[in-house]
Amino acid sequence: MRHEVITLPGTGAELEIYLADNRAVEPERRRPLALIFPGGAYAWRSDREAEPVALRLLSLGIQAAVVRYSVAPVRYPKALEEAAEAVAYARAHAGEWLCDPHRIAVMGFSAGGHAAAHIGLKWHQMPQGKTCRPDAMILSYPVITSGEYSHRESIENLLGDEYENLKDEVSLEKFVREDTPPVFLWHTREDGCVPVENSLLLAEALCRKGIAFELHIWQQGEHGLSLSSDQVYPAGAESIRAECREWIEMAARWLRAI
Structure with missing residues (x-):
């Protein structure tokens, strides 16, 4: 496995890659790649949603990179700019990776889902153009x-x-377009921090525009x-909710199939 930290030349954000x-056995194989944006209310970045997720993805045949995007006191649009550079940089290095x-x-x-969805929905506004358009969002x-259903702390940060x-x-549900990438969404009904309506609002907007998506909602399970x-x-x-554990295998199958 190749593991290293790369500083992006434009924004200075860090990518920690797990490849x-x-x-030696499969010289032509090219795996999907997931750029991981951990949560943390735009105030910090959760380690629980970084390396453990990257290593689990590797076990499922998905290359992984953790994006260390900017959080408060750094403000919008810095994280969006970093996400754009991360996608474009990964695409430019796809052969090497x-x-x-x-x-x-x-x-x-x-909140990392907001950062990820932000570039998925606004890639066309960025100077990198189509090179920063992700092929999918998870x-x-x-x-x-x-x-109404905002996690206000994240938006304020x-x-x-x-x-x-x-x-x-x-407010990202307002920015779905006909060229929005496909989306895999999951949430729990009893999430007491980020209401499940966040996923439902995005799913409704995707449906209206005819964008492919997959949505899974489990009844039980806390946030994070x-x-x-x-x-x-x-x-x-x-x-620990054993039923929710299935999401990452489901997402990996979905990503391989798009």
């Missing part, structure tokens, strides 16, 4: 809206003093489940 290299340049997904958790209990002026600009296993929780923790 399988099986060229042994990944398929047409199966580069952004994968985000909670969103875990994402922050999407700045409206993203916008700072410009909250009132810019909150509509980052990550892998929902003892890799990210103490063994036997009540927070």
Whole structure:
């Protein structure tokens, strides 16, 4: 496995890459790649949604890179600019990284889901153009809206003093277009932090525009489940929901099939 930290030359954000290299046996194989955006309310980045997820993806045949995007006190649009550069950089290095340049997904958790969805929905506004368009989005209990069901803390951390002026600009359910990439979404009904309506609002917008998506909602499970296993929780923790653990295998199958 190749593991290293890369500083992106434009924005200065860091990419921590986890790449399988099986060229001795499969010289032509090119795997999908997931760019992982951990959650943390745009105030910090959760380690539970970073390396453990990357290593699990590797075990499922998906190359992985964790995006260390900017959080408060750095404000919008810095994280969006970093996400754009991360996607474009990964695509430019697809050959070296042994990944398929047409199966580069952004994968985000909670506020990281907002960062991932942001580039998936606004890639056309970025200077990199189509090179920063992800081929798919995989969103875990994402922050999407700045409206009634908002996780206000995340949006305030993203916008700072410009909250009132810019909150509509980052309410992502409003920006679905006919060229939006396909989306895999999952959430839990009893999420007490980021309401499930965030995923439902995005799914409704995708449906209206005819965009392919897959949506899974489990009834039970707290916010921030990550892998929902003892890799990210103490063994036997009540927070672990075995049924939710299936999401990552489902997402990997979905990504390979698009």
